[in-house]
Amino acid sequence: MPSPAPLTVQPIHFTSDYAIWREFYLKLGLHPTTANDPMVTILAADSGQLMLAEVPADHRLDGVRLVEFTVPDVDAHAEALEKAGTAAPRVQLAHRDQSNIALDLPQGRVHIGQHLTTAGATLFDPAGLNIGALLYCPTEMVAAGAQQLAPYGLSPRIASDNGGWTDLTGNGVLAFHDSELHTVSNDAPNQPVVQVFGETGDVVGLASDLEDRGQEATVIDESYGRSLRVTQPDDQQLYINETMDDLYGYHRLNA
Template sequence: MIVQPIHYTAVLPAWLNLVDALGATTVVDADVWLVRAFGSGRLALHGVPDDDPQRGTAQVRLAVPDLDAAYDTLAAPVAGTGATLERREAGHGVELVVRAPDGVPVYLDREDPAPPARPERDDVAAAVAVEALWMTPDVAGSAALLTALGLTPRISSESGGWQDLTASDGGLVGVHGATTSSLSVTFEHPDLDAVSARLDARGIAFALIDESYGRSLQVPSPDAPDDPDVTVWVNEAIHDLYGYRRA
């Protein structure tokens, strides 16, 4: 299983500039459907018109090799969390839809095979992880659902407001406490100074912020570059576990 969130955008070139700066490699390049692989996890970019209601939104998606096997394996664990599991036809084919208790859908897709020859990543790019960020009033319930889906808990806050989980074949999902539910795409890296240098080389603006859990880079979103409240985060991997615990 690979974490592969989708971000819907009307500015594909700007998003590609950002993911290329982070060292992404191509898995699928098909007009308005692009999949890029990172050191850990993948990101799908779906081009949409500027007036599309999905513009600037994201979905949590997990890619698996066999949807039928996943359905049979996950039906009982998912039901045990109070969520629902549905198999349905979508525009791209069959998908599984898991509806969390907070109403957020988590999708399972058939994994796109990697191209036979993938370029080697440098050390900086190899350490980039994709993280789908799930803001929710129900951190414990959402984390329990992701665990039932096969992700492994990694780091949680002692306050109960944060839990992140890893997929067996790469990528992260972070669950953060909030009053309302929302989804976005973020990234993680252990060395933000190295990432900063790559963004500088591409002419990509960013702010380096020191949070209580560590540092983060905040990049103006390609979807709304002039809105300071809409940013793409590259979080520093947590080194100091004060207030946190590792599973």
């Protein structure tokens, strides 16, 4: 049975400081795309892409990051899934022309929709900057979420032996990590909140590039490898992990 087309991981960042965050993500190395509306723009990494959506300062979603997935042809994707025996229920979202596939993970509902741009629809590659979403949830949901999502077009890659981490790649990267789950009501009453994060094979090189662009960033050692911490406009840290080469305490899911 052929695998469905790879999903493009697209975090959505809602903000009332639209211009400031747009500048931040451009400094990070994301690129403008043709999906460039005054209030909604998509910025692409070498793999994966991010939607920046403007909301009023007092909006309940101001500062919230969610995640969705996109495909070139949502109808064809749904048909391929159903042929493979994978349910692909459709929902019509208020602000989208075409109906989306609704996927109810243990963490909450996520959607698969039609590409507005294919700029970030390139497979994960450590040679470049891969953008994605980090979804914190209880340990018992980590593997379950990954297993449920995988048939829709992402490839499980690495998991920790203790069950606290599982990541999947496609166009971009998505990771489930054990911590407290937060959900919000937007297109569905229980959508999981994520953090934007990234991965590259060379965090030192990226740190140097960021410094040249005037963006503060620091490489730090972690037990699982190294991570670039980039100071965001809200003073929180954005993590860009270095692709792991020492899998002690972890194992490959795609060997």
